[in-house]
Amino acid sequence: MPELPEVEVTRRGVAPHLEDRIVEDVVLRREGLRWPFPPNLRELLAGRRILGTGRRGKYLLLTFEHGTLIVHLGMSGHLRVLPEGIELKKHDHFDLVVRGPEGRRVLRLHDPRRFGAVLWHDHDDGELEQHVLLRGLGVEPLEDKFSGALLHQATRNRSAPIKQVLLAGDIVVGVGNIYACESLFRAGINPKTAAGKISRARYDKLAEAIRDILAAAIVQGGSTLRDFIAVNGQSGYFQQTYFVYDRAGVPCRNCGTPVRQIKQGQRSTFYCAVCQR
DNA sequence: AAGCCTACCTGTTGGC
DNA sequence: TGCCAACAGGTAGGCT
Known part of the structure; x- marks a missing residue:
């Protein structure tokens, strides 16, 4: 499914619901997708403010003061922003619950084929661009450097x-x-x-x-x-x-x-x- | 180092 | 209708 345009459409869609919001809960419904979820994600994120969203290639980035949540949608993943209490569907693997002016909202990751990923990069571990998944990536096609x-x-x-x-x-x-x-x-x-x-x-x-x-x-x-x-x-x-x-x-x-x-x-x-x- | 191949998964489709 | 094989948007990692 998601190539760069789909990831960017997703980023633009989630951004107004996430930026400057406080994470109130994290729900993991399985061990992981392509790789294990960071097991301490709730401790890492609960009470923390999302400063902004970004994208590197097909990786979606949620920036916090102390690190970055890296989300990849793989071949079949998508993110929705939902009010609380919406019934779970098969393959809904991960929720990020945030509080905003309109109340609590759930960012929900759905990924049947499970080629997606949710990873944490702590700012203490160095530059995000040097993350093992990001460091080998080529230039962004929509930036000036690309020609x-x-x-x-x-x-x-x-x-x-x-x-x-x-x-x-x-x-x-x-x-x-x-x-x-x-x-x-x-x-x-x-x-x-x-x-x-x-x-x-x-x-x-x-x-x-x-x-x-x-x-x-x-x-x-x-x-x-x-x-x-x-x-x-x-x-x-x-x-x-x-x-x-x-x-x-x-x-x-x-x-x-x-x-x-x-x-x-x-x-x-x-x-x-x-x-x- | 480039380049090829495999692996990770489920859901859908098309042929019989 | 049922069964089964082939195929699907990504990409790391292992091998030559």
């Missing part, structure tokens, strides 16, 4: 296909399977092309495509394919604007040639063999 020049320079020694290099996340973060396919279509680049063989001019186009597509997806509330919903329960709409993703055999919106589906590194790739060379 065709950066993509070009960073890929000179990469022989892997551009699609897989984008997904790897060590050069640029947040571009998952959907947005990698869509961006390569927009830039007219065949996903199988070796990353190191793509020209600077084509990378300029790709960087622009990634930026534009991610930004547009955020405006649309992200993509709702199977189960993504925003904090308020609304679906995203970006999937209606897909050019290639999930459209195998359907005529290309640009040239009419049927969209192809192939496997790259066990993941589906969708592309137009005519528009993408």
Whole structure:
């Protein structure tokens, strides 16, 4: 589910309910997800004020004075903000209960496949950016540092296909399977092309495509394919604007040639063999 | 070091 | 309708 736009939509959704609120309770309903939950989370957070929210790649960050709560939604996770007393659903694993002007609110993490994570980074343990999960991440695609020049320079020694290099996340973060396919279509680049063989001019186009597509997806509330919903329960709409993703055999919106589906590194790739060379 | 593969899970879908 | 295999948006970690 959640690539960068969905995580950013989630962050923007939860932010007004969390910022400057005091945590009153933490409820853990299992040992953990991908990794164990910090067992002392309630002691760490109860009575503490949430100073702000952030995002690094697909990691959602809740900042406290003494540390940062790191939340990852994995493939199937979503967060909702609910009034107290809403009935639990299967796979509701974690609640953060906060008090605000409108009373108590519950931030509830739902994650059927349990590839998500909730971790704590204590400020005594050094810089957040040096956290083991964050330190290897590439640049943020919506920040100024991201450019065709950066993509070009960073890929000179990469022989892997551009699609897989984008997904790897060590050069640029947040571009998952959907947005990698869509961006390569927009830039007219065949996903199988070796990353190191793509020209600077084509990378300029790709960087622009990634930026534009991610930004547009955020405006649309992200993509709702199977189960993504925003904090308020609304679906995203970006999937209606897909050019290639999930459209195998359907005529290309640009040239009419049927969209192809192939496997790259066990993941589906969708592309137009005519528009993408 | 790049690049490939596996593993972690449940839910949905499509073929028979 | 039921059964089963294949597949799904992410990514760390282990191997070559």
